[in-house]
Amino acid sequence: MQVLEAAAARTANPWPLRRERAAELAERYPHAEEMLRLYQALTVVQEAAALRGAPTLPSPASGGGYKSIAEVAAQQILPGIVDATVEAGPPALRDGVVGVFCSADLVELVQRWLDQQPLNPFETYLARASASPLLEGLFTPHPDPPPQGGREKSPPPPQGGRVMYNCPACGGLPQLSYFAVSGEALVSGPRYLVCSRCANNWVFSRMTCAACGESTGNNLPIYQEQEHFPHVRVDGCQTCRKYLLTFDLRRDTRAVPIVDEIAALPLDLFARNQGLTKITPNLMGN
Numbered sequence: 001m002q003v004l005e006a007a008a009a010r011t012a013n014p015w016p017l018r019r020e021r022a023a024e025l026a027e028r029y030p031h032a033e034e035m036l037r038l039y040q041a042l043t044v045v046q047e048a049a050a051l052r053g054a055p056t057l058p059s060p061a062s063g064g065g066y067k068s069i070a071e072v073a074a075q076q077i078l079p080g081i082v083d084a085t086v087e088a089g090p091p092a093l094r095d096g097v098v099g100v101f102c103s104a105d106l107v108e109l110v111q112r113w114l115d116q117q118p119l120n121p122f123e124t125y126l127a128r129a130s131a132s133p134l135l136e137g138l139f140t141p142h143p144d145p146p147p148q149g150g151r152e153k154s155p156p157p158p159q160g161g162r163v164m165y166n167c168p169a170c171g172g173l174p175q176l177s178y179f180a181v182s183g184e185a186l187v188s189g190p191r192y193l194v195c196s197r198c199a200n201n202w203v204f205s206r207m208t209c210a211a212c213g214e215s216t217g218n219n220l221p222i223y224q225e226q227e228h229f230p231h232v233r234v235d236g237c238q239t240c241r242k243y244l245l246t247f248d249l250r251r252d253t254r255a256v257p258i259v260d261e262i263a264a265l266p267l268d269l270f271a272r273n274q275g276l277t278k279i280t281p282n283l284m285g286n
Contacts, residue, residue, distance in 0.1 A: 015047035021256040025263040029228075032263040034090055035284045039262055041088040042283075045080035046133040049073075069138075070114055073130040074106035081129045096122035116171075121285055128197075128283055135198035139169035165210055172197030173280040174210045177235065178247040178257045191246075194257060196280045210235075211242035211279050223274070225267060231255055232264050234271045243276040262286070 019040050026036040049072075082101045086094050100109070100122050113119060113127030166173060175196035180189030192201040193210055208215045214237050223234040231251035236243040245264055247257040261282050268278065268286045278286075 013047065013051065015043050015050065018256055018259050019043050021254065021259040022262070024254070025259065029263045032265055035262050035265075036259075038085065038088045038090075038093075039259065039284070041084040042081060042129055045077065045084055046129070048080075049077040049130075050133040050137045067111070069131055069134050070107050070111040073110045073127070073134055077133070078106055078110070078126055078130040081126060093122070093125070097126055100126055125283065125285065132197055132199070132283075135170055135172075136200075139167075139195075139198040139200050165213065167193075167195035167198060167200050168202055169200040170195060170198045172200075174204075174244060175280060175282060176245050176247065176257055176261050177204065177210065178249055178255075181249050181253065189249075196282075199258065209237035209240060209242065210244055211237060212240035214239040221274075223267070223270060225270070229264055229267060232260065232267060234267050234276075236271060236274065236276050241276055242279050243271045244279050258282075 022036045022040045022043070026033045026040075029036075078101070082097055085097050089097075104123065106126075109119070109123055110127045110131050113124065114131060119127065172195040174193040177191055177193050179191055182189035190203050191206045193204045194201055204210060205215070207217060207220060209220060214220060219238045221234075221236045221238065223236065224230075224232070231248050233246050233248070234243050235246045245261055245267060247255055247260055249255055249257075252260075262284055265286050271278070
């Protein structure tokens with residue numbers, strides 16, 4: 001069975017594949033086991049939200065903004081996120097989210113996240129875990145499967161030739177990037193960015209900083225750790241001092257980048273030691 005994240009995006013329900021990959025990586029990487037077990041628990045709640053809630057919501061473009069999303073996320077999804085975190089999360093995270101849950105205006109909290117206003121880490125975690133599956137259901141297309149033989153169609157060029165650093169669907173920051181499988185053994189596919197808010201994928205230049213647009217090769221250091229993470233690299237930028245992780249799906253065809261990123265914490269720590277800051281932390285705060 002093909003288990004690429006790109007393949008998951010073509011299905012109506014990518015969540016079981018994400019859980020399967022999280023369970024696999026939890027066995028492989030003991031340092032990330034706790035976070036991956038928590039992620040598995042969260043996806044049960046998020047899957048139900050995406051399948052049940054997103055189809056009933058009006059598009060933000062219809063004039064209602066994000067208000068309906070904030071209400072559904074806070075009232076119907078966030079309590080389940082808290083329960084999953086209390087059951088499977090580390091003590092510091094459990095205490096932090098319970099404190100927020102008991103004291104915050106939850107609809108306002110999610111609305112602030114949707115409006116990309118600053119929040120503390122516990123608030124960000126709760127709002128993102130609750131609202132992102134709804135955004136994914138609203139904004140992420142599920143195109144038809146690839147032609148028989150597994151090859152992907154060539155991606156369309158960016159609209160109007162513009163380089164799009166933020167998500168063209170919801171305006172979110174890029175979480176990570178990946179090289180798709182091209183169908184030819186010696187050729188890597190196009191590079192995609194993945195939105196940190198709605199999980200939308202869009203084509204992006206291979207050697208360009210996804211934070212500031214720097215394209216001079218000498219200013220774009222690449223760091224890799226071949227033994228434990230042969231399919232992952234750090235793409236840094238000396239101009240803006242930002243970075244993100246990039247996943248090569250040719251090197252691990254079972255990779256699901258948004259899950260694999262949780263396991264790649266040692267690469268995040270290495271990048272920070274180089275004085276780099278991630279464009280945006282992932283759901284687990286790394």
